[in-house]
Amino acid sequence: MPVYLDKLNPAQQIAVTHQDSPLLIIAGPGTGKTHTLLNRIVYLIENQNVLPESILALTFTRRAAHEMLKRLENILEKKLLKTGIFIGTIHAFGLELLLTEFLQKKNISFSIYTENDSIIILKEIVKNKGLKNINIRNLQKEISLMKNQIEETNKPDPLFMEIYNCYEEYLKKSHAMDFDDIIIKAVELLEDSSMLLKYKKRFSHILIDEFQDINHAQYKLIKSLALGEKNITAIGDPDQAIYAFRGANVEIFLQFKKDFPTYREAYLETNYRSSGTILKASCEVIEKSRLRIKKNIHTELDKGVNIEIMNFTSEKQEAEMIAKRIEQMIGGASFFSHDSGWSNNERCENKSFADFAILYRLQAEGNIFEEVFQRHGIPYQRVMTKSEKKSLQEKRAQYLLRIIQNSYDFAAEIELKDMGFQLTGQINLISEAYKKLNYTEITKDLFPSLSSSLVDEVVNLLFKIDIYKDAEDIEEDTYEKMAEKVTLITLHGAKGLEFPVVFIAGCEEGIIPYLKENEENELEEERRLFYVGMTRAIPACLYNLFISFKKKKKKIYFPLCR
DNA sequence: TTGGTCGGGATTTTT
């Protein structure tokens, strides 16, 4: 038996070494999910002689995929991995399938539409049809949800279907796919039996992390690859399911059991992250859930200190006080030693900014922390999606690049128009200019029908595109684990991370739990989200979890203005 | 067609 197995607990050992039947692992927070999955991969390669290229490991976020690859590289030799283990998000996998089997083969260039692009298209449709009073954001969400179910169960109203079909037409005309299409088209690809056989052969071992966040379409993709196979491993925690709004459904666990009747089940219930106090409190929260798969999480750690609950009257005060608290704990030793003799506790010393995280429900809540931290000189990193951080210039360059690569891209054309570019009829010229970029001077004669200031900007952007293209590749994630900065992050974003000191901000009626007027059944999900937040804290210091409450407001308001 | 003002609604994320 390999040495590294000794370091695992019995349940983890089973999860790592199990063979010859599908495996479903139910694992609580802090129980070593990723660690177990990683060790299973190592075990497969080193002890079962499974080729790396036969392994397909799917995660839910790019960050998780990246993290897993990095950790695996530390254990195994890099070159072993380079030979082709696939670790990535389901979307990345779907895209990979489509690229290798279809798009690259036929040399088709295409665009991937973000939610924003979909909205642009839908606006156009609604406008052309002369419809009014339609909430386009909701429309986009409904279309996305429908796509994620794949099989349409209920018949939606005819107008909706009309728009839906029209939307699909536009995507086709634009040579574009939205995120959901990536999965759907990949599923369709595997409906071809020879194609399916090819990939079944290639991937003998499939592992899925964060199984609770898989939606129906994604499950279908996995299932088609794994059905009838014995080497599928799914690991997840139904209590941490927080992506129902994207069509994820915990029923998937039951579905798995139905589809893979020879499955074995393993439970990881030993928590290595939470103090006794935090564990107890978080369990009390999650036990209120209806329809829950019961688990018996227990921790190896001490009881720890009490969770601190702070009360404020405004979010400004909340941010100020949290900033002060962080300053106290950074300058920790001297401050505490006078007061309470805690300085003997060596775990509390050397606290650095990197140890802190502020968790909140809405991105907008991060603004006030940025503001206050700037004033206090507290270094921070705010975790946001890339698109939110892009400057207008970058966006322009990006759209321009898109239209150069795929001249049918209608959403890009509209966006550019909105940004002041009238490019109709110029796209080919611009494409040409872009190709020549490295060899010749671009002159204004190339764009006879553009005004000279526009030409200047287009030329400027053409040069910039290359820079952004490179930046795109380098910029992996906005979150740096080791940075000497306080992390500002949403509760959703914090899943899978852990911090020695965690503040959950904005616990206030309507925000946590987030409530929309007419939808109460999302309360269950909000509870799980809060549970995720609570279990992010590693008790490396006397204080590790702060929950700050604000005075109840009568109405839901936004964005937390006073 | 464009421009200006008024009012209502505003989550969380995947290349």
Place this chain on the structure above:
DNA sequence: TCCCGACCAA
């Protein structure tokens, strides 16, 4: 608060 759509005036 801030952004977008609706509506109205030119």
